[in-house]
Structures are given as structure tokens and as C-alpha cells.
Amino acid sequence: MKHLIFAIAVSFVFAQHHHDIAQIVDTAFLRLDLHPKDGLLEMNELTTIFTQRDTDGNGKLSYVEFTAHAHDNPMRHDLFNYFDKNKDGFLTKEEMVDNNYHAMDHNGDNQVSRTDFDHYYTNIIHHLLQQQQHGQIYLSQNNERDLLFQYH
Template structure:
């Protein structure tokens, strides 16, 4: 959730904070996140369809892992819709509530 990524609790997330989360999750330090590593964060359920869909959404090269650029750069740029280099709680909530849910819903209807 936002409060875990906003490590300095200033109300905005910057790319460095998201990168720190990636580094924390990457327990084997291979520069990529397996699904098991990804789901250990914030109690994400490995069985949750939304968790699976979000992982697959950001796995842009479809290799079954989230590369650092897929997780940090792609996720951050999609959340930072105005391009100011900061993600507010509103940006974060908007992204996960509207963009991700809409896109995942579209994907399930298209199967």
C-alpha cells in the first residue's frame, strides 16, 4: 500500500522509494522479482486474481519475472500521470482503483 512505499511519510512517493521496495522484495538479489517474491509484499495473496493480473500486466516481456525496469520505471510512470516525478496518494489510489481495475476487467472480458 501507499504508506509502505512512501518510506519518509511525506505524502508523496518518488521513484527511489519504489526502487527501494523492489530491492527489498528481490530477496535473491538477481535483479528481478519472481511471483513468490512479488506476493510476499504487504500480504498480497498469491491466489488472488487481481494480484496475478497486476503481476502479469507489468511483466511486459512475459518471462514470468518482473525486471527492475518493468516494476520501477513502468509502474512509476503509469502512476505519475502528470509527469512531475512524484506520486501522491491520490495518484496511487487513482491508478489502482481506476486504471488497473478497468484494464484487468477488460482483459477478463476479452478472454
């Protein structure tokens, strides 16, 4: 009986965790699919968002610029660090838009479907959470070092 209760509890926690991740990814996609709202992401949509968020016009996003539009995202800090491949504290268009877009566009048709986006970002979030569980990154919903990629 103890094992059954434990299994049910673990299943509940896993289901809730999965639901939370799906909700974060869903919100991110809806914020990125600008014009037209067609369920497909195109490179120009992500480039437009990057340019809008680059408030000082220097061609890169600082952590402040990145998080100004991700304030409701509990994973924004670790996502910023994940995307910052050269670890210089800024996200270039190549790091933020080009690399991610090409990784999502599996067939090279210059369109990222909702399924492609969901799969890509869900995998990133799972990877970051796994690192967090192994003590490699810090995650706190009440800390300024929170993380995740949502624009708007």
C-alpha cells in the same frame, strides 16, 4: 417495482465493488509511502522496495518474490502478469518500478501524489476486472492465482 429493486441491487453491488477497490488501492499506497510518510511517492521509495523484495539479488522479481508481500491481495496474480510486459515470468526494475512510476508522474516532477497513484492503480484494477468479466483472465479469492500489488 421490479425495475426499482433491480436498480437498487445493482447500485449496492457497484458501491461495494468500488469500496473494495478503493480499500485495496489505499492499502497499497500506505505500504509504499515509506520514508518520509508524506503522502507522496518518490522513485527511490519504489526502488528501495523492489530491492528489498529481490531476495536472491538477481535484479528481478519472481512470482514467488512478488507474492511473498502481496499475500493478502486478491489480484496479485493478474497484476504480476500485467506488469510482466515481456512475459518472461519475472519483473525487472524497469517493468515494476520505472514504467509504473513514469506513468503515474504526469507532470514529471519526480513525485507521485496520492491522487495520481489512486487514479493509475484504480484504472489498472478496473481494466483487469473487465478482462476477467470477459473470460480473459481468471480471478478467484480462494485460488493460488489471486492477484494485486501490495508490498509489505
